[in-house]
Amino acid sequence: MSQDYNDEFIDNIKRKDSIKNLTDAEKELEKLKNDKQSFMIEQNKQYLESLFQDHKSSPIKIRNVQITNAQTFRDSFLQSQFKSLLASDQSVSLESFLTKVEHISKNFLKLGIIDNLLVSVQQVNPPMFSRGTSLHVVPVFNIIPTKKFYAKTGTNIGNGEGDGYIQFQLRNIFGGGENLEFDAVSGTKTQSSYMLNYNQPLFNNANYRLENLFYVNTRKFDWIQANVTGRGVTNKIHTLFDGPVNHEVVLENYWKVLNNYGSKSLEVLQQAGSQYKSSLSYNIIYDSRNNKHLPTVGKYLQFGVEFNGWAKYVKYPFIKTAGQAQFSYSLPKFKSSVIATAKTGMLYPLGTTSSLLDRFYIGGPNDVRSFMLNGLGPKDFNSSIGGDIFLNGGISLITDIPRYTESNFKIHNFVNFGKLVKMDKSQGIIDNLKQLTHSHSLSYGIGLLFNHPMARFELNLVVPIIAHDRDSVRKGIQYGIGVSFL
Amino acid sequence: MLQVPQTIKTFFDAVPVKNISNDHTKLDDINIYHFQGTSNSQAKFTLAVFNTTQEGDLIIPTDPISLGYTLILSHKSKFTLPKENGSSNCGIMAMSHLGSPNNVLPVLIEDDNLRNIKTLDSINHDLIENNFDSHEAKLVNSLVDSKFYDVWVQCILNEDLPYKVLSELFGLDETIEGNVVLRETQKYEFLTQVANWNSFKLRHPTLFEQWTRTNYLKNYYESQIGEFAKDLQLIIEYLNNNSDEQSTLIKHKVAGYMISIDKFLKSTKLGDVVVSQGEFLHQCYDLLV
Secondary structure, eight states: OOSSTTOSHHHHTSOTTOOTTOOHHHHHHHHHHHHHHHHHHHHHHHHHHHHTGGGTTSOEEEOOOEEESGGGSOHHHHHHHHHHHHSOSSOBOHHHHHHHHHHHHHHHHHHTOEEEEEEEEEEOOOOTTOOSOOEEEEEEEEEEEOOSEEEEEEEEEETTEEEEEEEEEEOSTTSSSOEEEEEEEEESSEEEEEEEEEEEEETTEEEEEEEEEEEEEEEEEGGGTEEEEEEEEEEEEEEOOSSSEEEEEEEEEEEEEEEESSOOOHHHHHHOEEEEEEEEEEEEEEEOOSOSSSOSSEEEEEEEEEEEOSSTTOSSOEEEEEEEEEEEEEEGGGTEEEEEEEEEEEEEESSSSOOTTTSBOOOSTTSSTTBOTTOSSOEETTEEOOBSEEEEEEEEEEEEBTTBTTSSEEEEEEEEEEEEEOOOTTSOHHHHHHGGGSOOEEEEEEEEEEEETTEEEEEEEEEEEEEETTOOBOOEEEEEEESOOO | OOOOOHHHHHHHHHOSSEEEOOOOOOOOOOOEEEOBSOOSSOOOEEEEESOEEEETTEEEESSHHHHHHHHHHHHHTTOBOOBTTOOSSOEEEEOOGGGSTTSOSOEEEEESSSEEEEOHHHHHHHHHHHHOOOHHHHHHHHHIIIIIHHHHHHHHHHSOOOHHHHHHHHOOOGGGTTOHHHHHHHHHHHHHHHTTGGGHHHHOGGGGTTTTTOOHHHHHHHHHHHHHHHHHHHHHHHHHHOOSHHHHHHHHHHHHHHHHHHHHOTTSHHHHHHHTOHHHHHHHHHTOO
């Protein structure tokens, strides 16, 4: 979990489908893709259902599978995808047949390597001397693959930052869902960022994905008045199950260079220079929410653990855990919903102290509102030096605007709290954790939010209720854009 | 202009409703080696240097400029050089050059009511402003600041020093020595920074054209070694003929170069020149008390 692509622990344990950094155009494109996927699946299902209407009681016997436009895929890959249809010589029920076809369609779409998948079913004569009453069919899958090469360029402006980017994608390189992506970004906060991402399904299974990221970037960390240059390799295996539970294992090797330009904190000065990270982390995610950005029902639970210290040149070894819980309830009587969120994490330094670049930071428009970005917790000469233990959370009441109940604009009332402290190793862990039981910073706000399908926009009027002297508070208007909010 | 209503002003002034005073956050222990003795001045300062080494029971900076300024500071403040358990408010600490606002060390961290970080340029300027009134002394000091520093930078760039030596001198991470990729990348990055010190690359851009493929920089360094030998001889003569406060400060500065080069770069061309001035070198070591 580094400071860049995986820098914030909480960010790191997000699912891959996080769209936090997408531009509006990309989000729109993603939305259209999703709509298209849903539409295609539904269309396929309806078609097949009507086809089999007359034969719903008949058992189905699949004689073989025909695939058109299959030349862009490897034989072994195709065999894996269609294995479920060909696995048995026995007849299957209509429901089972439809489920298998839908499953195959979903897998192809999940891999992002097809534009469309059309399924037709041909009835064929049963073999001579066949005694059964099964309906003998041959499903025909017409695959329309995506473009192999894709490039785009553009600019992003917003959130106090502007940048330009260029992106190249090579899809389905070896005929088994292998993709190569290259991103280059240059902006005001991210001075430069280059990332190469090679990803592929594991064992020809769309539910398991291997990602290999190579990156070099330089970013401004305003809260410690320093620039951080990172170079690293991240290898990640994660699942994409349709069910609520998913897993992620991440191996990260990262070289970070902290270059101070204006901090007077001795901690920042002392930690300037090179730091290496060689970590292994595991995350588990349970997600049953009906919407990722503004759920009205469902639960989201995640827990992650990370160990950094494999290599002898790791200067700041640690064990880190972080978790998040979000519960959403609908209150139809009040045309409202309630979202309760809590996050917590602990970093236990295995050496004398922890790195500024590994610690937790809280506060900001997407976090504990009414405080500046990373504005809570320990400070040293105006630098937010972060903490090793934190607890924050909030309750949001989302209410329909009267007479505009169908609108994506909602009224938002919230209370947020949070506390971030440094680990004092001279005390026990329990004593350190006790610090989280009192003296939380607290804020309240009311505002308007817009729930775009790909992100959430908030414009709030915020006031701090309780604050520490060291906290950087924000009174008045505060706006936030993102996919993950307290 | 739109006036904010008084009620709103009052409301926002009233929040936060409760202010919690800061709980005591224990900051990381910083390894500062304190000077010994007590100064008449109440000033509290720390000189941030590349790295430190043990000389007898004394702790001294490894690079010439930091060592020179440590000697000057201890002389001016009537301290003796830092030890493991020094007792004063002031001291030296090792940190990466990337901790300095302009990526050059030493920097002087002054802690009065406010913290002030003075870069090397600022330290040099203050030293001249507050201590030098003779034109001759100013010229000699300027010679040390510019030409000695230049030849030192060139020595680092040209002598192909082993990573271990660079690590000792500049505090580069010694744990990566066994990893060829990290070691060479780190070394390359560091040497790229060194070229910018004292604005050397800015003043000699042509020397760095196709740096790795041409001998411009190497040839220039070799010519400068001869110059350095002559300049050192002249300065030694000046110092032998003058014993005022200004020449004492210059002697401390030069001693920084002599001791550091003798300790770490004896096998270099620069080292040959320094070792050839055995008597003066001995006088320099005598300043380490």
